[in-house]
Amino acid sequence: MSARARNVTLIAAAALLALAILLSLDIARNDPLADLAKEINAYGYDFTAEDFYVLGGAQDTSIAALLGEQGADLADAIAASKACGFPSDVNAAGDITALLANADEGVVTIYLRDGSIELCFLQGANGEALPLK
Numbered sequence: 001m002s003a004r005a006r007n008v009t010l011i012a013a014a015a016l017l018a019l020a021i022l023l024s025l026d027i028a029r030n031d032p033l034a035d036l037a038k039e040i041n042a043y044g045y046d047f048t049a050e051d052f053y054v055l056g057g058a059q060d061t062s063i064a065a066l067l068g069e070q071g072a073d074l075a076d077a078i079a080a081s082k083a084c085g086f087p088s089d090v091n092a093a094g095d096i097t098a099l100l101a102n103a104d105e106g107v108v109t110i111y112l113r114d115g116s117i118e119l120c121f122l123q124g125a126n127g128e129a130l131p132l133k
Contacts, residue, residue, distance in 0.1 A: 045132070053100045062094075063096055066096055087117075092113055
């Protein structure tokens, strides 16, 4: 390989590497789960976007309708969520997304309605619903 071909190859590789780094930074900056992590971290946690597991979701429904199919009693979850200042209107309809994140004390359970936290609480080791720390 000539010196000119080697230099062109190195320049092209460096340009691709720089483009990949810029694209990665842009994706990380625009990740909606990063904003969610910041909001939950205000309660003393240290989550990143990668710590959240998207459990699933449904469109044009409510949290109560979604969980009512499973016979869930939401009273404790609503009380724990309201204690943290979240709206906790489980009857409000919209696009619902459920997320989970492991914490030292249990599992942080989050229900988004139309992209905003509606219901959020900590599931303790015995399954009890607790406010975030």
